[in-house]
Amino acid sequence: MELRTLEYFVAVAEEGSFTRAAARCHVVQPAISQQIQGLERELGEPLFERLHRRVVLTRGGVALLPHARACLAAAEAASVEFADRAGLRGGSFTLGTVGALESTPIPALLGEYYRRHPGVAVSLVGASSPSLLTGVRDGSLDAAVMAAPKEDLSKSVGTRVLLQDWIVAVVPAGSRAADRPLTLDEVSREPVITYGPDSGVRGFISDAFAAKGLPLDVVYATNNVALQIALVVENVGIALAPGSSPAPAADRRVVVVPVLPSIVFQKVFLWRVDKPLGAPLSAFLDMWKELTPAVPPGPDGEFARFPFPPAG
The missing domain is CATH 1.10.10.10 (Winged helix-like DNA-binding domain superfamily/Winged helix DNA-binding domain)
Structure with missing residues (x-):
């Protein structure tokens, strides 16, 4: 038979x-x-x-x-x-990423994944959040790490929160004390260096200024935080960058100050749920779930968040 x-x-x-x-x-x-x-x-x-x-x-x-x-x-x-x-x-999966992932669990997860599955090739592709979302949707990317989109994707995309982040101002050293916040009104009167219109983070920044009826004068737009800092050092303007990025805090030529009211957003890991997962990505998600209890949880049980900005 x-x-x-x-x-x-x-x-x-x-x-x-x-x-x-x-x-x-x-x-x-x-x-x-x-x-x-x-x-x-x-x-x-x-x-x-x-x-x-x-x-x-x-x-x-x-x-x-x-x-x-x-x-x-x-x-x-x-x-x-x-x-x-x-x-x-001997499989592979492609992970799209935005910048400033050093403070997320992703490097540690990829390190453990390599130790468990050294034969799997992981391709890391950098792009802006909207481009990454398109890549996940059309299947050119297996998964992506990006700023959480505002639209409801629950029917086609699964998400896990990696980081609760917020926007800080980066100014030349000596121009302002680190404990002296900048209001959006003050920032609106200065030339601004921040992400380009193709960035998901830029949408959160623009919406915050629009909600206050304030102009946003972006004189230089780049998704490269290190370049934003270099332009601040050259006195081009004030940079608006993610608080999770280690680059501004590590550069003594600049000072990082809070922005009020806070501009808060999330970085998420997302993948398609309307088609079968490949074995490499499925193993990555299973490993993540297995390791989550060993990581200090945030308020909703996910990974520990980057410290929240001051209220306001």
């Missing part, structure tokens, strides 16, 4: 027709009929009653159907499992 014969038997049972079963299995009808006849000889009784326009199961066929389906399901499960094992020995 071969799996292919059982596949033909189930197809005829479900289609009620040898012709439709042959089309479903992409074979000619005589091949289906020959296999079913051989199965009936092997089992010693007929499996179908041939009527004028259709075929129906005999009592023997009814008894065989659940066993045939179970055999096919078990074979499929075994095939999937070993395909997954092969994928983890």
Whole structure:
């Protein structure tokens, strides 16, 4: 009793027709009929009653159907499992990323993933948040780390929060004390260096100024935080950058000050949920879930967040 014969038997049972079963299995009808006849000889009784326009199961066929389906399901499960094992020995997945991931769990997760699955090649692709979302949607990226989009993606995209972040102002050293916040009104009267219009973070910044009815004078736009800092050093203007980025705090030529009211956003890990996951990405998500209890949780049980900005 071969799996292919059982596949033909189930197809005829479900289609009620040898012709439709042959089309479903992409074979000619005589091949289906020959296999079913051989199965009936092997089992010693007929499996179908041939009527004028259709075929129906005999009592023997009814008894065989659940066993045939179970055999096919078990074979499929075994095939999937070993395909997954092969994928983890030499597969790959592509992860799109925005900048400033040093303060997220991603580097530690990728390090542990490499130790567990050294044969999997992980490609890291840098881009802006909207471009990354497009890549996840069209399948060119398996997953992405980006600023959380404002639209509801729950039907097609799964997300996990990596970081609760906020915007800070970066000014030349000596021009302002680090404990003296800048209001949006003050920032609106200065030339600003910040992310380009293609960045998800730029949307949060623009919305905050618009909500206050304030202009936002962006004189230089770049998604490279290190370049933003270099322009601040050159006295081009004030940079508006993520508080999670380690670059401003590490540069003694600039000072990081809070912005009030706070401009808060999240960085998330997201992937498509409306199609099967590849083995490498599935293993990454499973590992993340396994390791989450070992990481100090935030208020909602996710990874610890970057410290929140002052209220205001």
